[in-house]
Amino acid sequence: MATPLTYNLHDIVEMKKPHACGANAWEITRVGADIKLSCTKCGRGIMMSRFDFNKRLKKILEEASQKED
Known part of the structure; x- marks a missing residue:
């Protein structure tokens, strides 16, 4: 079984289908x-x-930076 991806708040992700605007x-x-x-x-x-x-x-x-100082 494949390991699930870990994602956090403010990460930028790519989905399988694009949005209607083209992004x-x-x-x-x-x-x-x-x-x-x-x-x-x-x-x-x-x-x-x-x-x-x-x-x-x-x-x-792109992963969100964990630095919020």
Whole structure:
């Protein structure tokens, strides 16, 4: 069984299908039972269950910096 990807708040991820505006990069803006994503091009927000997010996630493009000093 493959190990699941670990993702955090404000990571930039790529999904299997692009958004209608043409961008394929999303920022994670909420993590919980549901995942909230914002399109990096047009700013549109969507929510999906963690199960659906894990199925549709292709890869993590950029990890959020852990430094918030």
